[in-house]
Amino acid sequence: MHVSSIKIDPYLNVDAGTMNPKEHGEVFVLSDGGEVDLDLGNYERYLNITLTRENNITTGKIYQHVIEKERRGDYLGKTVQVVPHITDAIQAWIERVSKIPVDDTNEEPDVCIVELGGTVGDIESMPFVEALTQLRHRAGKNNFLNIHVSYVPTINGEQKTKPTQHAVKSVRSAGLIPDLIACRCERPLERSTIEKIAHHCQVEVEQVVAVRDMPTIYQVPVLLEEQGLIPLLREAFKIQGDAIPAAMVRKGAKIWRQWKSLTVTQDHYYEQVNVALVGKYIELHDSYLSVIKSLEHSAMRCRRKLNLIWVDAEHLEPATRQSDPAKFHKAWHEVCTASGVLVPGGFGQRGTEGMMAAAKWARDNRTPYLGVCLGMQVAVIEYARTMCGITDATSEEFNAKANDKVIVFMPEIDKATLGGTMRLGLRPTVFQAGSEWSRLRALYNNAPEVLERHRHRYEVNPEYIERLEQAGLTFIGKDEEGKRMEIVELKDHPYFVGVQYHPEYLSRVLDPSRPYLGFVAASAGCLEQVTADLLSDGIDSPVNGVNGAADKGKHF
Structure with a gap:
């Protein structure tokens, strides 16, 4: 019904x-x-x-x-x-x-x-x-x-x-x-x-x-x-x-x-996939509920048992090494031994240096990486610092007076009112010409564009796009006007993807979010098989409706 x-x-x-x-x-x-x-x-x-x-x-x-x-x-x-x-x-x-x-x-x-x-x-x-x-x-x-x-x-x-x-x-x-x-x-x-x-x-x-x-x-x-x-x-x-x-x-x-x-047989999946979630609100796991569910949906689809490892981003930073070496080394051990590294969304500067360090480690060591919203932004900042030589690259959210603001406040957003003033809701992302090699685009069934939900105030500064792309960071997805960077991906990497939108909001039990599914599959070593299965099934990008029935009256 x-x-x-x-x-x-x-x-x-x-x-x-x-x-x-x-x-x-x-x-x-x-x-x-x-x-x-x-x-x-x-x-x-x-x-x-x-x-x-x-x-x-x-x-x-x-x-x-x-x-x-x-x-x-x-x-x-x-x-x-x-x-x-x-x-x-x-x-x-x-x-x-x-x-x-x-x-x-x-x-x-x-x-x-x-x-x-x-x-x-x-x-x-x-x-x-x-x-x-x-x-x-x-x-x-x-x-x-x-x-x-x-x-x-x-x-x-x-x-x-x-x-x-x-x-x-x-x-x-x-x-x-x-x-x-x-x-x-x-x-x-x-x-x-x-x-x-x-x-x-x-x-x-x-x-x-x-x-x-x-x-x-x-x-x-x-x-x-x-x-x-x-x-x-x-x-x-x-x-x-x-x-x-x-x-x-x-x-x-x-x-x-x-x-x-998918669910009743889950207890019998003996092979597990280890994912390190590097976040700043990990004291309350419900802060990342949709992220957790998206990972679970994807793990079930890959026939794996999810082992989610919670890593406090601040524990990866040099300050923690000085104040609490045990926490520092434990956090880095968890990141280095994980099959994949995920940096989800968030607000504010706290813990972002640790997130950048995790993104750099995943990039250098060819470990699957997924950055969502803030997770994409910190990956771009780290790439600008390391690969483009912009040593002081940062976000306007972290330092409004900095010279090299690779991430900037979106011009149309209200800076005075907090409630309901972000870029919110379902919006299109258009895959760019020459992105046919993209692992993520293949997971979306090679669609020309996708619809995903957004929640952010900051975006990649258009003034730095050319320098970043010349250094090897490819923005394969942009908004319908081609001005906002929506998806970033490294070509010569098993799976290094950043998305400005929040794909976890559209993940379903029987239809996992494509960025998360690709990330978990890459972490489990079965990305090619999962992608092939999706293409052979003819499954489109995540949709919201299944059930339908004639109206028979209203029940509460």
Whole structure:
């Protein structure tokens, strides 16, 4: 069926764009340029859909919307209150956005999954709980299903149900009655635990689903299927077998076979590929969530087990060698022994000298390298210093007064306002004449251009392009006007690629991002085979839509 998704975040920020990755995790960028919660990336990856910024609702967005209406006089002088004006605005937003097509069929979704973030009892979540309680009544019978997610801890070997009992009691008292209870747990729930939860939370035993830890997150759908989630959903929504077109049934079955083929057998991949991620936010791995997922998708496609090695970029710098030699030597050992080196995006100067050192090592030692956004920029700066003799080459982001700014601030970007002012969203990259040798272009099926998502304020300075290319650094991809450098690649290297865009945002479980797939394949020593397989399959560059079905009504 057509499935859409909405994430509700109760914080006051209008969007996630200005949040520190180390506090909130990755900022995910959508095709329309929306900077949203990282969960929307999970929705797109799992459902193979393309969402909009309106699929992420925040308290800030709702209040901003209502206040703008009040200022225009839309409420005709009435006293504007949380109930009914805020709660009505939430319901109207959900109902409107749930009808927006999200897949390649351009048909209205049949089902919309709404995730309300936060914890039961939070003050900031109360208007949303009230709104969803009202929406349940408005949607009508067989059109609304509430799944309550709760953690079941194990203490001294005993599975404790009290936290779930209290949480369900609280949410029931607010009027949002659970139809299913999804219990997060480290190990399978005992039968007595399930029965206890069902009894005290006033649901049937079949309505308690144990979502235990799995070897990989990609195996969770299989776990849910084994527990009978599909029949429960069919019964709840009264979906008859003949309500879904036969073509859709066949398509769904094919996708499910592919999914299980890639994920269920993952435990049996004994050969691993070692990738060093050299970053600056590694204290919180969620800062690079889409990067991690892209590497996982690519490793599964290459039939390898990913061994991701986290390297703090600052530990590669001479200052660390003086202050903490053990950290310095450990970091360099991890880089030097890795099969591939990845430098992802980021902001600010901290750790960039370490990133440049890692890029230089990969270039000199013919180790596969992928630089994304900042990772591409530091590779260009390092090349300018080492191969072009521009010893003081730097970025305007690092030193605005420097003479040799190889990376500059994009002229049209607002320097005063931070939120939503970067170059954002889906934009074309055109492969240049003479780039037929490119390994990356071959992975894109030799397409003349590709569409990828962007999030940056800085770019390669056009004034230095000629000198860099004369020294051997080739900019094989540029924007549609030929002014912005989008892809850089070294010709005589196993895989040395830098991309200004963020290809991880379009990576899918069954359709990995091409730059990441090439990087992992090169690191695993199977790039030629993977490229040949892609060309023989006729698979295009990453796309966003798969599922499609006739509109049969809306389910929440």
